[in-house]
Amino acid sequence: MVPVLVAIALGLLLAYIWNKTRSKLTHIPGPTGLPILGNTLEVGSSFKLICKMEEWARKYGDVFKFNIFGDEIVVVSGSAIGEVLVTKGSEFAGRPKYPWFEKLEGGETHLFMREYDPKLRFIRKLVHRGLRQYGEGVDRIESISVVEISKCLDNIEREDGADFDPFTYIHHAVSQVMNTMLTGEALSEGHPMLNKAIKLDKIDAELSTSYMLLTITDKIPLLDKMTFIPAIRKVKEYTQILDSLINFWTGFEATYDKNNMRGLYDVVYKAYLESESSEEGTKLSYTNVKYLMYELYLAGIITTNKTIYAFVHLMVTYPNIQKRIQSQIDEVVSSQRKLTTEDRHKLPLLEATIHEVLRFTSIVPMTVHKTTKDTSVGGFAIPNDTQVWPIFTSNHHNAEYFIDPLTFNPDRFLEQDGSLSPPESRKMLMPFGAGTRNCIGEVFARMRLFLFTASLLQRFTLLQPTKGKFGIIDPKSEEYLKMTPCICPSYKIRAIPRAWGIYYPKKKT
Numbered sequence: 481m482v483p484v485l486v487a488i489a490l491g492l493l494l495a496y497i498w499n500k501t502r503s504k505l506t507h508i509p510g511p512t513g514l515p516i517l518g519n520t521l522e523v524g525s526s527f528k529l530i531c532k533m534e535e536w537a538r539k540y541g542d543v544f545k546f547n548i549f550g551d552e553i554v555v556v557s558g559s560a561i562g563e564v565l566v567t568k569g570s571e572f573a574g575r576p577k578y579p580w581f582e583k584l585e586g587g588e589t590h591l592f593m594r595e596y597d598p599k600l601r602f603i604r605k606l607v608h609r610g611l612r613q614y615g616e617g618v619d620r621i622e623s624i625s626v627v628e629i630s631k632c633l634d635n636i637e638r639e640d641g642a643d644f645d646p647f648t649y650i651h652h653a654v655s656q657v658m659n660t661m662l663t664g665e666a667l668s669e670g671h672p673m674l675n676k677a678i679k680l681d682k683i684d685a686e687l688s689t690s691y692m693l694l695t696i697t698d699k700i701p702l703l704d705k706m707t708f709i710p711a712i713r714k715v716k717e718y719t720q721i722l723d724s725l726i727n728f729w730t731g732f733e734a735t736y737d738k739n740n741m742r743g744l745y746d747v748v749y750k751a752y753l754e755s756e757s758s759e760e761g762t763k764l765s766y767t768n769v770k771y772l773m774y775e776l777y778l779a780g781i782i783t784t785n786k787t788i789y790a791f792v793h794l795m796v797t798y799p800n801i802q803k804r805i806q807s808q809i810d811e812v813v814s815s816q817r818k819l820t821t822e823d824r825h826k827l828p829l830l831e832a833t834i835h836e837v838l839r840f841t842s843i844v845p846m847t848v849h850k851t852t853k854d855t856s857v858g859g860f861a862i863p864n865d866t867q868v869w870p871i872f873t874s875n876h877h878n879a880e881y882f883i884d885p886l887t888f889n890p891d892r893f894l895e896q897d898g899s900l901s902p903p904e905s906r907k908m909l910m911p912f913g914a915g916t917r918n919c920i921g922e923v924f925a926r927m928r929l930f931l932f933t934a935s936l937l938q939r940f941t942l943l944q945p946t947k948g949k950f951g952i953i954d955p956k957s958e959e960y961l962k963m964t965p966c967i968c969p970s971y972k973i974r975a976i977p978r979a980w981g982i983y984y985p986k987k988k989t
Contacts (some may be wrong), residue, residue: 504863504866518552543860555870562914572916590772622927637940645970647970648678650792650932655781685964685965688964690714726770744773748772795942829890836892842872846964848869851865939978942976943973953968
């Protein structure tokens, strides 16, 4: 027995020495890990990962490292995020490889997790061009959004002031906008694809709880075949739903007309058929076409619907803020006119509230990058091919940048005269990332957030339910951080049409 224990101890010691000698980041501070495993056991869940990184940032500073199963990762916060994303954006524009994710997407990644290569640059330009070409560009996108928002609000009004959970209504409206953007038409009411989108979104978030396990599937032979493991089984279910979505989109190829671009699918499909290429000569494959649609579709849904869902919760939690926004809306437009994006600059409190929802909830608490060359950050040399993770919550919830950061307070983004604070005062707010690999749909997302929230508060007063407990959003709780992107726990509210609601009661007859 003793010789076995000695052998194990010696093996662990040798593994530790081997890990230390192979490290290229010994000059960067960070927590000490176990041999081979590194800090894996300390960050075994999404909640633990975020909490530990914020803890280590407080201890080691804006730049530190930790180790997951032998992979060294540099984490940045504070001003170092700006250096990584903006100042040296192209030098940190790579993405780490996740083989399990590549298998989902036909053996490669296509946009968000793709390496910073010529094809990625070509795809981003193509998508931007498609958004401009589609219909009347931004005006067309706005008109699509207004139609689906109106349908959503009609459904909410049919609840007739009863307790209800708005999640499904919000999700369907957001996904219908994306359906129309991609194919040129919304789905019929009750179409099964709407609920499949909800299921795909749900599983996507659940898979984030198994990040560590999925990351090492390529390191342990046959692990990805063990479907008795819940996470592996979830990947299979996810793939089945994804395949059904792709089959639905490819069905539009039968009625494709190169002279009539109905949506983004047609724009990208045309580039593929005509062998359009970038300056470097890269071209799209049919696999790129199919899975690029999936990435755009899911990205257009998962964060926007969660942000609106959180906004509704926070308006019920803070009725005085809700009333102030409604008063400002009433000053700007009549109850008969629908709001447009041209009204944004006239509603600074609503804009400030959207900023605060994005900061307070930090639905995407971090992102992942990789260096494309030898570089540096915060004075520390970083070798090529090193994972670098900016953690946004470390800034969004930092008292150095936002006073009383865990308090929901839209006024922090307003000047004394009530106008919206200038962009330079919000440089530490990065809900869509920044720089070279910022969210490709940021303008689109901000437009929908404004139109949805403004229209909702113009038409309804949102109240707590008559039955059951209405909880709070705690952006530091395990319940909130257990999945990424984060989503506030389910809740029920009442929506009272303002024609007869709490601020504008019915006239007696």
